[in-house]
Amino acid sequence: MTDRPLTPAKRxxxxxxxxxxRARPQARPLPSASMAVNRVMRPLAKSxxxxxxxxxxxxxxAEIWPDIMGPRWSKISSPVRYRGSKDGRTLVISxxxxxxxxxxxxxxxxxxxxxxxxxxxxxxxxSVVQAKPxxxxxxxxxxxxxxxxxxxxxxxxxxxxxxxxxxRLRDALERLGREVIARKD
Numbered sequence: 001m002t003d004r005p006l007t008p009a010k011r012x013x014x015x016x017x018x019x020x021x022r023a024r025p026q027a028r029p030l031p032s033a034s035m036a037v038n039r040v041m042r043p044l045a046k047s048x049x050x051x052x053x054x055x056x057x058x059x060x061x062a063e064i065w066p067d068i069m070g071p072r073w074s075k076i077s078s079p080v081r082y083r084g085s086k087d088g089r090t091l092v093i094s095x096x097x098x099x100x101x102x103x104x105x106x107x108x109x110x111x112x113x114x115x116x117x118x119x120x121x122x123x124x125x126x127s128v129v130q131a132k133p134x135x136x137x138x139x140x141x142x143x144x145x146x147x148x149x150x151x152x153x154x155x156x157x158x159x160x161x162x163x164x165x166x167x168r169l170r171d172a173l174e175r176l177g178r179e180v181i182a183r184k185d
Contacts, residue, residue, distance in 0.1 A: 058082050058091060068113045073103060080129065088124030094131040104128045153181055 006014070045057055058079040066074040077095040084090075091114065095103050103110070107126040114123045149157070157177045164170040 064117050068110065068117060069103075073099065077103060077128075082123075083127070089122065090125040090127050091123045092127045092129060094129050096132065097130050100128040100130045149178060149181055157181065 045059065058081045061068070061079040065077075065079065068074075069077060073095075076099050077093050080092040080094045082089050083092055093103060104126070110126060111123060114126075115121065157174060160177070161170045161173050164173065
């Protein structure tokens with residue numbers, strides 16, 4: 001193509017087209033059937049409660065999860081779903097990065113405890129997927145209590161930042177100094 005300038009007639013024709021033509025809305029894909037089934041079945045499964053030992057939902061393992069995984073691993077891992085294959089059922093477990101490999105290494109005893117609770121041969125394999133770590137609400141570290149500054153500490157802090165010309169920088173450094181001194185001890 002050559003770079004020829006547009007004639008005024010062609011330019012006017014293009015401008016009229018752009019003013020009158022409307023773009024069609026973007027076609028969106030239909031939601032998957034599994035999403036619709038999940039929206040209906042999940043509340044029904046929760047309202048139905050537990051019941052039989054041998055369950056088809058991995059989410060129903062939540063009650064016995066500490067018994068299966070032990071107190072250490074049950075806090076950071078959770079059962080996700082069962083995956084069926086011709087070789088048998090696989091339980092998919094979600095765990096944070098490094099814990100995923102450690103859980104996979106201990107899959108033999110975990111499988112034994114799972115099948116002891118659910119019935120012999122219920123689960124043949126374990127698959128661990130890495131997930132974001134769960135926030136541990138019990139072990140939240142409380143920030144240390146801050147104490148007030150004594151008049152001499154306040155005077156010393158202000159004296160240390162008085163030669164700074166920028167008011168914003170001086171205020172920021174004073175706030176930082178207050179935090180550092182208050183958290184000492």
